[in-house]
Amino acid sequence: MHTTQRTITLGALALSALLALSACGAVSGGSTDDGQSGSTELREVATVTYVNPAPFYPAFDTVAQCLIEEGESFGWKVNVVGTAGSAVDNQGAIDLISQAITNGTDALVVFPTIPELFTPVIKQARDAGIYVVAQNAGDPSTGQQTQVGTDAYELGQIIAEGLGSTVPDAQVGVLSGSASTTPHVQELTGFEDYAADNFPGMTVVASEYNNGDATKSPEIWSNMLTAHPEITALFAIQGTDVAAAITAIAERGLTGKVQVVAADLTPDHRAAIEAGTLLGVGEQGWCEAGTKSADAIKDLSEGKDVPETIPTTSTWYTKDNLPAE
Numbered sequence: 001m002h003t004t005q006r007t008i009t010l011g012a013l014a015l016s017a018l019l020a021l022s023a024c025g026a027v028s029g030g031s032t033d034d035g036q037s038g039s040t041e042l043r044e045v046a047t048v049t050y051v052n053p054a055p056f057y058p059a060f061d062t063v064a065q066c067l068i069e070e071g072e073s074f075g076w077k078v079n080v081v082g083t084a085g086s087a088v089d090n091q092g093a094i095d096l097i098s099q100a101i102t103n104g105t106d107a108l109v110v111f112p113t114i115p116e117l118f119t120p121v122i123k124q125a126r127d128a129g130i131y132v133v134a135q136n137a138g139d140p141s142t143g144q145q146t147q148v149g150t151d152a153y154e155l156g157q158i159i160a161e162g163l164g165s166t167v168p169d170a171q172v173g174v175l176s177g178s179a180s181t182t183p184h185v186q187e188l189t190g191f192e193d194y195a196a197d198n199f200p201g202m203t204v205v206a207s208e209y210n211n212g213d214a215t216k217s218p219e220i221w222s223n224m225l226t227a228h229p230e231i232t233a234l235f236a237i238q239g240t241d242v243a244a245a246i247t248a249i250a251e252r253g254l255t256g257k258v259q260v261v262a263a264d265l266t267p268d269h270r271a272a273i274e275a276g277t278l279l280g281v282g283e284q285g286w287c288e289a290g291t292k293s294a295d296a297i298k299d300l301s302e303g304k305d306v307p308e309t310i311p312t313t314s315t316w317y318t319k320d321n322l323p324a325e
Contacts, residue, residue, distance in 0.1 A: 043129050045076055045107055045301045048294070049100040051093050052082030053111040054212075057240050058266040059286045060111075063135065066290030067109060074298055079105070088177065088212030090117050097121045107131040107297045109290075113212070114180045115142040131300045133293045136183050136284075145300060148292045148310040150284040152183035155263065155314050156190025159235065159282045161198070162316040163261045166279060167233055169201030170259070173224045175245070176237035177212045184237050187263075191235065205231060214240040221248035225258075232258055239264040239281075246277045265317050273319050280319075285312035 048071050052060045064080045071078040081100070083092035090113060097110055098121055108125055112118030115137050122143030125132050134142070136149035163170055174191075176184040188207070195202040206228050210216040221244050225231060234245040242262045249258045255277060262269065265283040272278035289312050299306050317323070 041129070042301060042303050043106055043131065045074070045131070045297060047105050048076050048078045048107040048109065048297060049097075049103075049105040050078060050080045050109045051096050051100070051111070052080060053093055053113060054088055054240065055082035055084075056086050058268075059239060059264045059284070062286040063109075063290040063293075066287040067294050068290075070291045070294035071297075074294065076294075078294075086214055088113060090114060090212075094118060094121050097125065101125050101128055101130060105130060107133070107301075109133050109135065109293045109297075110144075111135050112137045112142055112144070113177070115182060116180075119143050131297050133296050135289055135293065146296050146306045146308055146310055148296060149289050149312055150183065150314060151311055152186035153190035153193075155282045155284060156187040156192075157194040158314055158316045159187075159261050159263070159280075160191040160194035160202070162280045162282070162318065163233055163235075163259065164195065164199040164202055167202075167259055168199045170199075170203075170233040171228070171230045172202065172204045172233045172235050173206040173208075173221075173228060173231045174204055174235045174237065175208050175210060175217060175220055175224070175241050178209045181212075187237055204235075210238075210241065212238075214238070214244070217241040217244035218248060221245050222251070225249070225252060225254075233279075234258060234260050236260065236262040239266060239269065242269060242272065242278060246272060250277070265322075270322060270325075273317070273322060276319070281317055283315045283317055285314060288312045 050064055050067055052064060054060055068078040081096045083089040097108060100108060101124060108130055112134050119142040122132050126143055132144040134144035134147040137147045174188060192204055206224050208220050208224060210220055225248055236242045236245050239262055245260045249255055259279040261279050263282050263284060265281050269278055269281050292310050296306050296310060
């Protein structure tokens with residue numbers, strides 16, 4: 001029998017994907033995990049800059065709120081900056097990191113969505129003695145001192161388990177950011193691996209990308225459903241693509257026949273779950289990510305060792321186990 005409700009503390013798991021990303025050692029305030037030297041002196045923290053990768057998406061605001069609250073408890077000023085528009089703007093985020101370095105921030109919390117693009121600017125920050133905490137980077141060796149966030153592989157497994165408990169033979173269409181977005185690749189791999197081991201009839205029949213531009217999602221979902229009428233479930237790896245998936249299904253009169261699964265328990269997702277148009281979500285612990293990022297910065301500023309990866313807790317939510325608001 002498959003469990004439909006499970007809360008997993010990711011730090012207790014020893015999955016191969018996480019082991020591949022996380023070395024046994026730890027890093028301290030004086031250097032990055034790949035040996036890139038920063039300041040040899042401990043830096044007192046007065047200001048922290050959080051670069052929001054997608055201000056239009058509520059989960060990232062949750063990170064900001066919890067980072068601000070924890071940071072203020074340490075006497076810090078947390079500055080929140082972010083790019084404009086309804087698509088992820090990697091170059092815009094890199095420019096904001098560069099500006100924060102110029103402004104003399106003491107610490108950075110960033111989302112290197114495509115890690116190799118962000119490596120130069122992260123190493124620039126480290127060379128300036130700035131503490132750098134990455135979130136959901138999917139790769140701990142791109143310059144940051146630690147990364148806080150989801151084990152994306154395990155999140156994919158949680159979502160596959162939740163979908164399979166309702167539609168064990170689901171024919172799944174997937175939409176994600178890009179083949180270069182490491183956490184998305186890991187999440188889909190976890191989903192497919194869990195399905196192969198536990199639901200042999202569950203298959204991913206279509207997988208598309210929108211390069212982080214949610215405005216493209218309605219057309220992509222629509223075309224996918226047209227090209228693959230056998231689809232019985234849509235998996236939105238990016239929470240920003242859920243509404244478009246629900247709409248595409250409704251426009252074809254398939255509500256209730258084609259399920260939607262995704263990540264993040266945002267207010268809109270909660271409402272969709274309650275309405276029955278979204279089967280369930282894998283909540284990634286975004287507030288925890290903000291709090292733990294502040295705690296990591298504090299530890300670094302005190303010369304303490306921190307692990308290369310600091311996991312958050314992921315939970316599968318459906319209408320049956322929604323937490324109180």
